[in-house]
Each structure stands twice: as structure tokens, then as C-alpha cells.
Amino acid sequence: MIEKYAEIIGENELDALFKISEKLKGVSVLHVNSTQKGGGVAEILNKLVPIMNELGIKTDWKVIRGDNEFFSVTKSFHNALQNGKGNLDNDNFAIYKKWQEINSTEVPLDYDVIFVHDPQPAGLVEKKGKQKWIWRCHIDISNPYPPVWDFLKNYIQKYDSMIVSSPVFGRSDINVPQFVVPPAIDPLSVKNREISSFTIERILRKFDVDPGRPLITQISRFDRAKDPQGVITAFKGLKKHIDAQLVYLGSPASDDPEGEIVYEETLKAAEGVKDVHLLLLPPDSDLEVNAFQRGASVVMQKSIKEGFGLTVSEAMWKGKAVIGGNTGGIPLQILHGYTGYLVNTPEEATHYLIYLLRNDEIRERIGRLAKEHVRNNFLITRELRDYLMVILLTMGKSG
């Protein structure tokens, strides 16, 4: 399977991956996260784990358990860490601790390296033995709500190293080595590989979208951090000038109980606006996502808070000009004016939507540069190589 990437990244890059992985022969790795499906973390682990095994590194993946109460608490953690605001009390922290205890009896520890993804399972480090523990943080922790960060920090300081997605998220209040590893997309997945124009058209029509008129797409969960209401506002502004359509496609995730509420809020905001399609599809609707990104004239990711925003790279890989929120990891992907446009308000988004829809050549040039930028920096093979190097450096085996 790994050889299939050669035609995308080149023989030299693939060869480097094999050479680096040879240094890890005999090392065993466990990834731990909180959901099997939905969201970027599960998606990347679904690919990384088999590839690491293929490279000869024994790798397993364990998903922790939790009830609705636990996932409500961890969602509040998530919001408090990303937004700098929160309302959590000792009862919430007790619920978190209770589930760390429960899970610690179920997570096997006989590995050399344990990768823990995001805050939900971070407390498992209390059971640390001779393994090397690496905390992989996928969210923006640059301006966290202090009580939640202080609580979490007690765990993080017990790790041997941690990974953030952007240098912007680096913390100067902890001594753990902080590697910077942006996440990545899989160009061979159903979501990202080439599909026929017939398939694109068929899927657009299936959801009553007219393939003959400009289409704006945003793919993201119904989460306030993704600013669905801002997307509707930006689209309303565009509609005054161009007869376009909007598809906002989201999927529920088992660790995000807020999704339904935000979906209802977005429905309300879109009331009376023509040509808005709010689609709530199952998490495995990869072909539909692919079709709506490829069928789009312009893709938006108008987040106001973002860990990284893999949907940006997904669209850029498809040669699309993307208008992204100027936050989190999006500026790593969108170099303003070169590989897309960064915006801070719905009005700015409207401006660039009009600009891009009126100028085919600019849209195409930006799309070409965007694709090359993703090829160089945001494909799964690069992320895998970075993970292998983080393991090597954490184990003191770099040279």
C-alpha cells in the first residue's frame, strides 16, 4: 500500500520514509484517542496505523470509553481550551478523573511508545511506566481557560514530549519538549482521490444542487468554532451579486454532543435564504465530501477557532481556491494571496467570494499553487515521517 504514494510524493521521499522507519525496527507503538469515527483524528489514525505496521513498526490503536456525561465534560474542556472561556467545577474534573481511572484498567501498556491524542485520554499518563509517552494535541491551546489548562497541565507535564499542530500553539509554561507537526490528509482515500465528473454531477443532483451554477462549499462539523452563522452571512452577501448556491456539509461525531444544537441554530440563520443546503450526513460520507469539494467553485473554512482545519488541505489538494478563517493552523495552509485568502469577518469572506467567482484565472492559479503546497507539506506521508522522527528523538535515537 505504501508504494502507491510514490507517484504522488516521488521515490526519494518514499525511500526516506523506509530509511527512517528502519531505525524503529522492534519498537512497539500504541495510539489512544476517544473516537473511532468522525473528525480528523480518527480519520488520520485509520490510515496511519496500518501504514506504520506495514513499515515494520508494531502499532495498535485503542479508543477509550466514556458515557454522555464524560463526553459533555471533555467537549467543555475542548471549548474552554480553544476559546479561553469556560464554566467547569470540581464535579466536572471528578467525572474526567473517574473515566481516566476506568480506562486505565482497559488500555494495555506493554508498548515502547504511547501516543495519546487530545485531552480526552490525557490523564492515562498517571499509569506511566517505562514507556515513552507522547501527547498529541490537535487543538488550539494558545489561549486556554486557565482552570482547565492548569488541570490538564498537571498531566501533560508527566509526558516525555508533546506535539502541537502549529508553533502558534506552543506553550512557554511547560518544560516538556514541544514538537510542531501539522496534521495531513491521505491523497489516496475515498475523500481525496480523483473521481469522475459524472460522479460529482450525480451526487450534486442527488442533493438538489445545480451543477451549472456556482457552488460554495464548507465541510465541517456543526460547531460554533467553525462559524456556520458567519458562513450564512457571507453567502447572503454574495447572493446580492451572484446567483450562487451554498452547501454546508457536516457530520455528527460521538464525542460532540453539541452538534445537534448548532445545526438547529444554523437552520434558523438560513431561514428564507435561497439555495442554502445544510446537509447532516453520516461520518463516513467520504465520497459525498469529495464530490462537494470538487464540485465547488470556491471552498470556505470560515472558522473563528481551529486546531488545524484539515478540510482546507483537502480542498487545496483538489486544486480549489479556499477562503479560510485567519486562525489556528489555517494560516499554515493558506498563505494569503498565494495559496488562498484569509479572512477575519463574514464581510471579508463575501469580498473574496465575489473576487474569486468573477476571476477564473486567479481562481485557477491559486488552486494550482494550493495543490503544490499541500503536496509538499500536508500529505499523510509527511505526517507519518514526522511522527517517526518524534518517536526517535523522544527515545534519544536520532542519529
Added chain:
Amino acid sequence: MTKISDNKARNRFEFYAAYYPQIYAGKKAYTVDELIEGIKNVDGFSIFYHVFHPVFSSHAIPLDVHNDFAFWIREQLHDESLAYKVSDVEGGEPRTVEQVRDDILKILETSTNKVRAEKPFHFITCRPVIFNTMKVASSIDEFIDVLSSITMRSIVYHFVFRRVMGYAPRNDFSLWLQQEFNAAELADALSKIDPQTYTNEESLRKDILIKISKVIYS
């Protein structure tokens, strides 16, 4: 010279290569003064990362500025004059990151810019992860063939990293050519290439090969 290119070396050249995983350096700067403070205090790997690592096209900066410091000064402090001076700092032999650091500090210390950036400069450092490519050269002919196709991760490691980090007094290619073939003219020609102003690794490969061909076929 054609004869020399056929000669066999006593010690063959083994090509290694490296990637440089990024590590947050724990410092950021909003002003020229804070940038000066940061540059003074980060380790040499950080200077390598911000000044020489942009040779890789994966290290994205616009083509008309050559290092991260210059890009940030232009984008965030809106000071093109200062940005271009920092952009064009000399990185050729025998300079190391320490001399480059001093040169950048001297340029910044003359600045009167008092702008406070909207977005800070985040200092990154790195550590090399080195691997053996298993490619070797025993003659200048073989050396040229390998250089033509090997990963640029190898060329930058031998030609830039080891020299600017002070692990070798000169780039590894020139050292080997001089030591094994007494090819002083060729070694010196390569030594004259300043890698600091490259923002595309294939341009660097092309220029190295042009220098070699000019000496060999002159």
C-alpha cells in the same frame, strides 16, 4: 581533468541525508527589540532553521525573501528596507550560524523601527534526524551521477548543514574532492556557492552541477 574524473578515491563518499523536525523554542517576538532578544538567546539549530532551512521549497516563504526573519519583518513590521538587508545576509563559507547570527543582530541593532506586530514571530528550533541513503561515490564521475538524482535532503545535509553548524570546516563535497583527488579548483568553485539565498532546493542542485561541469570541461 577528464582523467581525474575517472580516478578512484581511497575513501569513497557516503551520502547521508537529514530531515529537521521542528521544535517550539519557547520564544516569540512582536518588535525588533524582541526579535533581537530572541535571536541572541536561541540555539544554533534555531538560526539554521530560520535562515538555511528555507532552501527547501516545502519551507514556504515567498521567493523574493530568503529567510523567515526577513519574511516576518516585511509582513508584520512593514519594513521592506530592513527585511531585504536581513534577507540578503551572507551565508557562504566559512560562515557558521554563529557568524550569521551576529550579522543579523548587527543589522537589526541599526534599526529604528518601533512597530509592534499584529502576529508575533515564533522561534522554532530543530534537531536533525540523519539516515544513510546507501548511495556512494568512488570517483568524480560517480559523484556527479549521484548528485544529479539523490534527494536534496542529502545535498543540503552535506553541503549546508554540517558546515554552517560547525561540524565541518568546509562543505563535505569540497573536503572530499580536495582530500581524495587534490581537486582544489573544483573544491573552491563549490565553496563559493552561498546557500543562504536559495529558496528552492532544485536551483541549488542545478548550480552545484553547473559549477562542477564548468571546472571539469574548462
